[in-house]
Amino acid sequence: MIITKKKDFKELMGNIRNYRSFFLIGCSECASLCGTGNEEAIRDMTEALKAEGKEVTGGFVPKTGCQVLGTKKELKAFKDELGRTDCILVMSCGAGTQTAVELFEDKAVYPANDSLFLGNMTRFQMFDERCSLCGQCILDKTGGICPVTTCPKGLLNGPCGGMQDGHCEVSPDIPCAWVRIYERMKKLDKLQELCETVVEAKDWSQGQKPRALSTREKKEKTRS
Amino acid sequence: MSFREALESEKFVVTAEVGPPKGTDIDEMIHHIELLKGKVDAVNFTDNQSAVMRMNSLAGCKIALEHGVEPILQMTCRDRNRIGLQSDLLGAYALGVKNVLCMTGDHVSAGDHKGAKSVYDLESVQLLRVVDALNNGKDMSGNDLKGSTDFFQGAVVTPEANPLEPQLIKFEKKVKAGARFFQTQAIYDIEKFREFMNHARKFPVKILAGLVVLKSAGMAKFLNNFVPGIVVPEELIEELKAAGKEKALDTGLDICARHIKQLKEEGICDGVHIMAIGMEDRVPEILERAGLL
Known part of the structure; x- marks a missing residue:
């Protein structure tokens, strides 16, 4: 929301x-x-x-x-x-x-x-940012945890050198997104996949403002 | 012998680090460059280190070349998008820079322009791939270059990161993305570093151990408490304490020299990268004590 x-x-x-x-x-x-x-x-x-x-x-x-x-x-x-x-x-x-x-x-x-921001309500009146609406979802490659949003640098291929004891260099209150991704992929027995996937640089033109979407034409065609 | 030739010839390589000035007065930087000339294989020029705005790395590299010192251009992804990064890389190569160290870069919140917009259009792994593309005559979009680069590209790794595994995964990705050498975050525990090297030796890359001179027990504690990925073992802190305030720095220089000696004699890694942080003028002395001069 x-x-x-x-x-x-x-x-x-x-x-x-x-x-x-x-x-x-x-x-x-x-x-x-x-x-x-x-x-x-x-x-x-x-x-x-x-x-x-x-x-x-x-x-x-x-x-x-x-x-x-x-x-x-x-x-x-x-x-x-x-x-x-x-x-x-x-x-x-x-x-x-x-x-x-x-x-x-x-x-x-x-x-x-x-x-x-676009976020989740984690508890009553408590909200966390979870999605940046970047237009190219990579949650399929990161165990369902978004580094674009939850890593302050938006890193796509692993933690930076600023990670300390699982926390972010920007603030100890921020858990390192890449440690979270690592832990989850480990639980899912997908570490091999994590090692082998180099996430390409994002195509920011997909997020070019102002964005608009119309799915009307398609639906009308399907009906006819 | 160039930095690249030195590493490829199996020589034990030494690099040092110089931070360009905050301002246009380059006298001190030139003084440090002259001091290091002939004593190290190459000098890194930092790129707005800790997100503190300074003269750019490229100017430092060019000045080093003019003074007969081979530079390593540090390049972070914090301040430039993919167009700016590639453009600066082409310019650097045209000015004679042959080595580039690809990094993500400290977050702006660490620096002196906290309201700046962070870029991070690319990150270290992707930047390494871009350098590889430029070396092969193509830009990131696949367009042909009129004249390609021939960079010797490196990256950084934190052998004492906690947890370590995510860092090792990224290390492997950097190798695959084309990193030929690594300069590590500061290490102080040689045995733990040896374990890291046992892993790193599986990959066809050269590793220079990062060393930061300890000036006092207080500094060691500060590094332990506030700098991610640095662990100074308790016995070194005790050694600095026992030396007393007056002799602490001298002991710090000794520790650094002792580590260099051990790393070289036992063939643990391919060289060292000395980050003197304000004590560039003591680097020759460290190398003398380590028996390298």
Whole structure:
């Protein structure tokens, strides 16, 4: 999921100082799991804004804030509230914020959160980055552990000389990705494979921004 | 005799290390180059070592050539992408540099520009393959070069890494990727190094043992606690302590010379790489004590 963090409230207030009335949009997916865009977060934000003398016309948690048409449909029920709003505050990730930008061409849209990374929730309110969306998954070669993401240098062929007692030179809190990969491949009896595979330099053009994907054409063809 | 010829002739080879200056004043670097001239087979020029920004390695190499000393260009993957790395390699070769040491490079978080963006477009194994390609007249994308390189390429290995096995796997990959020689991370336990060499001897590569001069018991403890892959045995720390503060450095020089002597006499490895770190002017003395001058 996309991990988000609430922006510093003072910073946020500075950003939206010129607006008076707000409509809040959360998200029931990642931002809810992160506690940044669920019903409770919307309630808290409403109170905080009111305490600052702002008006809150309403708030809503769409099912999937990055799904443009679905969110548009859900927001139809709030036509009046939105009409009385001069700023939309989006409490999900950057993608959710840009859904609102697409839906409300003539209204100010501001992010309430910082989008951090793609990660896993390891425990309640604890998140680890696990995937860099590099566009060329090599988990098949590394025992399912991603060195592109979990090694600060993104090394593809083994640990660097900075590894100490299984930890990273960048911080003792980071376990060495390559020691983890080694241990897992050993358990799976695949060390031979690990020795023999030299992972080629990545083709970063696969991650050239902005990326887009459409699988529509293919499906239509299959149907016909 | 060139560094490469020396290694291939089975001579016990000695290399030392010089860090280019932080700034444009090259007097001290030239002084160190002159001191090492005729006493070592080649001198490594570090590449923004510890991610601390300095003059580049290539300038150091060129200045060494002008002073009649054979350089080894250290090249890390931290600061340049594949275009920059290949371009600098071609330039280095055109300027007369024949040896290159391919490394991943310390992370920027260790250095003095912590907000810098790390590159690591390639890493050491892949960089070795790139050097091999350039030697064969091709760039990394398979395009023909107008004039190829003929680099003698090396890599680094940490014989005392813990755990060791992942490091040995990478060592093997580096050999397969074309590394012809290795300069190791500093070693202090000759018996443990002998075990590593028993493994390394299975591969057709030359190994130079890395040596860092111990200046005091405090420095030895610092290396043990804070520098990955370096283990100074307790008996050496005791030896430095027993020497007292005034004689600690002298004892450190003795330990280094003693290790060189043992490595050579017992034919444990193919040479040594002395990383003096601020004591470049004492390297000739170490070599004298080791009976190499």
